[in-house]
Amino acid sequence: xxxxxxxxxxxxxxxxxxxxxxxxxxxxxxxxxxxxxxxxxxxxxxxxxxxxxxxxxxxxxxxxxxxxxxxxxxxxxxxxxxxxxxxxxxxxxxxxxxxxxxxxxxxxxxxxxxxxxxxxxxxxxxxxxxxxxxxxxxxxxxxxxxxxxxxxxxxxxxxxxxxxxxxxxxxxxxxxxxxxxxxxxxxxxxxxxxxxxxxxxxxxxxxxxxxxxx
Numbered sequence: 001x002x003x004x005x006x007x008x009x010x011x012x013x014x015x016x017x018x019x020x021x022x023x024x025x026x027x028x029x030x031x032x033x034x035x036x037x038x039x040x041x042x043x044x045x046x047x048x049x050x051x052x053x054x055x056x057x058x059x060x061x062x063x064x065x066x067x068x069x070x071x072x073x074x075x076x077x078x079x080x081x082x083x084x085x086x087x088x089x090x091x092x093x094x095x096x097x098x099x100x101x102x103x104x105x106x107x108x109x110x111x112x113x114x115x116x117x118x119x120x121x122x123x124x125x126x127x128x129x130x131x132x133x134x135x136x137x138x139x140x141x142x143x144x145x146x147x148x149x150x151x152x153x154x155x156x157x158x159x160x161x162x163x164x165x166x167x168x169x170x171x172x173x174x175x176x177x178x179x180x181x182x183x184x185x186x187x188x189x190x191x192x193x194x195x196x197x198x199x200x201x202x203x204x205x206x207x208x209x210x211x212x213x214x
Contacts, residue, residue, distance in 0.1 A: 002086075002090065003020070003024075003083055003086050003087070004017060004020065004021065006086055007020060007082075019075070019079065020079050020082070020083070023075070023076050023079035023080070024079065024080075024083060026076075027039075027044075027047055027080070030047050030050060031043050031047065036084075036087050036091065036093065037091070037093045039084075039096055040096055041096040041097075041098070041099035041100060043096070044080065044096055044097065044100045045099075045100055048073065048076070048077070048100065048103065051068055051073050051076065052067075052068075052073065052103075055067075055068060069105065070103060070104060070105025070106065071105045071107075073103045073105070074102070074103045074104075074105050076103075077097075077100065077102055077103050080097055080100075081097045084096055084097045085097075113157075118157070121153050122150055122153060122154075125143065125145075125146050125149035125150045125153060126142065126143060126146040126150070127140045127141070127142060127143060127146075128140050128141050128142075128143055152166065
């Protein structure tokens with residue numbers, strides 16, 4: 001609890017806090033609910049070996065036969081390093097992560113869209129896919145959400161936003177004036193604040209019977 005409160009005081013995003021909780025809960029599930037000073041370097045090394053070799057992911061999409069990526073395992077290392085650094089300062093105990101090597105991983109090369117792929121994405125926004133019937137030729141029809149969808153695609157391409165980050169934006173957050181640019185960290189934190197605001201709005205809508213069908 002103390003560690004989580006410390007991170008909340010630092011102003012970390014709710015998602016980041018949730019990730020810390022999840023990673024530490026997984027360690028507890030593996031090693032048991034040990035006192036913090038009882039967690040040794042050997043226990044942590046064994047846990048990371050377990051993630052590499054034996055751990056079976058439980059993914060929502062059912063791809064449980066695919067092992068954890070190197071980046072995901074590195075994220076566990078980062079979470080534990082932050083926790084035991086805090087514990088060292090808070091309780092004056094040795095940091096068991098000092099003897100745990102940083103997991104290696106290779107960054108996947110992101111292949112940019114080709115011009116033809118971009119055009120196909122934008123075209124798909126305007127027209128439906130072919131409708132096929134038995135008694136007439138296949139046909140397409142104009143999609144009434146075309147302008148909206150083209151705007152979404154172009155915004156994603158121009159800004160590099162993730163889908164959930166885009167969904168968290170609100171029209172009131174758009175400023176057409178000249179504003180100073182934000183660093184990546186500032187932008188991430190701002191998007192997190194917008195997401196919280198939108199979630200609060202959604203909760204209000206769900207609580208209103210007039211919007212029960214949403």
